[in-house]
Amino acid sequence: MTKRAVCMFCVGAFLSCIIGFIGCTRKAEKATGITVWHWMTDRQDAFNQLAEIYEKEKDIKINFELYAPSGAYTQKVMAAAQTNTLPDIFGILGEKRIFASFIKAGHVADLTEEMDARDGKWRGIFFSKALDVNRFLSGNQFGVEPGIYGVPIDVTNIQVLYNKALFRRAGLDSNRPPSTWKEFIRAGEKLKAAGIPVLVSGWGEIWLIDCFASNYAFNIMGKEKVVATIRGDVPYTDPDWIRVFSIFKEISEKELLAQGVVTMVNKTAEQIFANERAAFAFNGSWCVNVYKGMNPALEYGAIPPPKISDKYPMAIWGGAGSSFMVNVKSEKRENAVEFLRWLTTKKQQVFLAKSTQNLPSNKYSLAEIPPILAEFADDMDRTTHPGILPVAEFPRVIESFNKGIQSIITGEKTPEQIAKEVQKVKDREIKSQRLER
Template sequence: MSKRNIVIALQTLCLCLAIFMVSGCSGSGSAKNEDVIKVWHWMTDRQEAFEKLSKDYYDQTGVKVVFETYAPTDVYKNKITAAASGHLLPDIYNPQSDKKELASYINAGYIADLTEEMNTGWKDVFFEKSLIANSFEENNEWGVKPGIYGVPLDVSSLMIYYNKDLFKQAGLDPENPPKTWPEFIEAGKKLREAGIQPFVSGFGEAWLIGAFAASYQWSLFGKQGIIDTIDGKIPYNDERWLKIFKLFEEMRDNKMFASGIVTMVNKDAERTFATGRAAMTFNGSWGVNVYKSMNSTLNYGLMYPPSLPDAKYPLLVFGGDGSSMFVNAESPRKDKAIAFLKWFTQKEQQAYLAKETLNIPSNKESADDLPEILQEFSKSITKTFDNLPKLEAWQVTNYININLQSVIIGEKDPAKAVKEIQEEKLRQTKV
């Protein structure tokens, strides 16, 4: 047997075992649990809060809801994939996928269309951007019927956290973080001179380095320029893309990056920042809860990614949506699952979740009583990227992120990096 056939056989065996393991659990078709709503999720930090709310719901309605956690993310995703293959998905879940993959779940009949229920007034409680992320527009490229398919539980955005004590130690004003790119580089120099690593993030995770770069793509190209790039009207070796890569080169040359940043997963980056081993980190609003659990005395503030003085468009940030839940269209308890999610996203329940888990609630009526740091994140939701009508091929996006990593470690210069990305774009266009 060839090596390739052995690999395929092993993958098939693993999938079969996974399906067997899933079927051993109480999936949506289990007769034993006809009155129990099953929810699968990956948010281990929220399990206790979820269980408290599920008990409240049972006391009020007599309907039992069970939350099951599967982490880390790859374990959770593998379980979802296996369950979908065996038609054993729970009543409520999230496939943890991009728009394209989400469309495949919808088109396969694994996710219910919630538009009718949302139009009863339910959708009015949510931040608009959280709904957009869970919706498909007319004539979308994946052939999904227009509508709302997901229920947002919270919203998020990504900003730069900075350690006020380390800023002060380096002679920087802890109440006046850098706002422009030149100020950002100068702050990095002072931190490095003081023996402090200036900047850390989980840039070993491709999406995170891409999210940081995307702020500058929006700032230099604008929305239409991004769409034109996806359409091939603007090449990736355009001088504006070259400028983006030079920003990372400038950070590298000024020794701003923490050691090992391009192989660092975000959890390690969070730990590095929480323990005072780096002064700044690019991370999401969920970090508020993470840093509290890692170091409750951490003294930090928030800043937007530094703006470019010569940028044509406003600087925006990655975010808008957060975690969402989807109802299994095959579930015999579909109506009960929808009723629970309606209750789960009302003001009182959302306020409780926000207080206990330190995440920004998707219910905009619940955002008024947030801690100050989360209120700052909440305000940034209006400055997140707009929804795009189409996405770049994942192969091209992957090339961008890998080449950004290569520039950071000095393997490639920016000119070579953007040239290779354009070559990959042309290859994908011909496929």
């Protein structure tokens, strides 16, 4: 009987505990100050420090709320948009089309006026490429009112990195990295002969393939023709596009890729390069921070992808890394803008660049960043990004394009076959778009 009494007591205590616990937290305390949603886990510490400084200076509390991984963040923002519960400041992940929808649905403030105020003083501090991603021009295909809708807080670009020590081991001059495709192939073959895997990259995440391919597309056929292709005026079966596809066939047949690159996650690729198991990597400027942690002694340099043609300039994929948007419905819009202005001043940008090793979006803070980051930064003017082109390719075409390249690398299909397949998808998308109108 006593056992039973004890048991009952425990259950009762537990139940009342639950009820009390749930009851006391039912009313979520309304956050004072400005709330910022972001997904950048690795910057949480730096953000919190900045928030502290800001609170001391301006007496306004900034709550940086972190939601990760990015898939969960995307859904959180979408769900909040549906219920009109977005925070004062938030970031948007994904293509420009998604960004456009957020604007058209009336969630994002147009910051053009603030940017242009006082002779464009605020606007002037940014890399122009960083602003382009957040800008909608008049007559854009999404039907968005022209303007600037976001504040870039960092920039990024993707380049080719080479390991100087491995270069020397293979008998190559570590101060003369390849600048043309031919030189790259020659260097690759020498490295391979020395038993060193050549190029590693996270091509299992297909957007990295997309970057590599579009760089060469710009180099081979020029921006105009790429845009014309996206518009539907030039087919993917054009010889120039076949040439782009053939690059992948060539490096695969000559075995200039580290094994397993086609399905590799980029974090694995970074491990491999950091531990000197491959001589080249194709990776973004964020890698500086990654390599620094994994192998502080790693001796490497950053170069633009070796060009294959002299006809057109080589493009580098890049632009704004991450941007913040201001909620148009926020009651604290003025304060939010003021905070973002503060966040992008030189002092704060240098702090962010130093503590997170990302490229600052404020071009005046470049002088104080580490040299390897500067190697990335000096090519910012040559960057391009799907978000700054006047037209956007259909997502399904992009997918079949990149997956097709994977099949070329594995030797399953030829460049010609893939070109036909991609064009078939493109034709279908164009047709269904016409039907919609």
